[in-house]
Amino acid sequence: MNIILIGAQGSGKGTQAEKLSTTLNIRHVASGDLFRKAIGDQTELGLKAKKYIDDGKLVPDEITIAMVLDRLQSPECANGVLLDGFPRTIAQAQALDRGLNEVNKLVDCAIYLEVPRAELLKRLSGRYICKAHQHVYNIESNPPQVPGICDIDGSELYQRSDDRGEAIQKRLDIFFSETIHLLDYYEGQQKLVKVNGNHSIEQVQKDLTIAIIERAGQH
Numbered sequence: 001m002n003i004i005l006i007g008a009q010g011s012g013k014g015t016q017a018e019k020l021s022t023t024l025n026i027r028h029v030a031s032g033d034l035f036r037k038a039i040g041d042q043t044e045l046g047l048k049a050k051k052y053i054d055d056g057k058l059v060p061d062e063i064t065i066a067m068v069l070d071r072l073q074s075p076e077c078a079n080g081v082l083l084d085g086f087p088r089t090i091a092q093a094q095a096l097d098r099g100l101n102e103v104n105k106l107v108d109c110a111i112y113l114e115v116p117r118a119e120l121l122k123r124l125s126g127r128y129i130c131k132a133h134q135h136v137y138n139i140e141s142n143p144p145q146v147p148g149i150c151d152i153d154g155s156e157l158y159q160r161s162d163d164r165g166e167a168i169q170k171r172l173d174i175f176f177s178e179t180i181h182l183l184d185y186y187e188g189q190q191k192l193v194k195v196n197g198n199h200s201i202e203q204v205q206k207d208l209t210i211a212i213i214e215r216a217g218q219h
């Protein structure tokens, strides 16, 4: 299956995608993680993307589309993917449809993880991620056992530069003015499924799994 997880920053989509991809045995591909890796490795792509990311802006479509489509061609994605953070614009969604179509594949469903904006702001300002594998924590709702250290791999936790101050507001504005149009796009293709993300991590995980099983049963 090729599944898209749509959700604002702080909706929990990264946390959920990580668990779901393991359950479904498909690859978790997060465009933000690919960018952060490229920045860490100081590649040309990373250098190009960094200024947009630090500023809370979207990286231009042509850079993002090429990076993600390239990743989707790798053998580890052959069994299916769970896309997290991509597409974020209609042009990206159309490019994804074309790219998958060329290899006789398609998007099976697009899940929207709904969380109110006030809750998103609260979650984002308390969010910390680990340096080694981007595992996500929240100082209030999901703290690590040892402050500042990842429970899973023991690496140091840090706050993303775009999870501070004005960049948070800017990123949410972009989500609610631009990315939100993806809901109409996938609704039009009868692929949209909405899941309430304003519950505990475990509850949302259950609801997502049920939604995907129901969806698979319709095919």
Ligand code: AMP
Residues within 6 Å of the ligand: 009, 031, 032, 033, 035, 052, 053, 054, 056, 057, 058, 059, 060, 064, 084, 085, 086, 087, 088, 089, 092, 162, 171
């Ligand atoms: P994320 O970890 O998904 O919040 O992504 C971090 C940042 O990477 C975003 O704020 C954007 O600057 C950039 N980015 C990630 N995915 C995309 C995308 N699909 N289109 C454009 N920019 C993106």
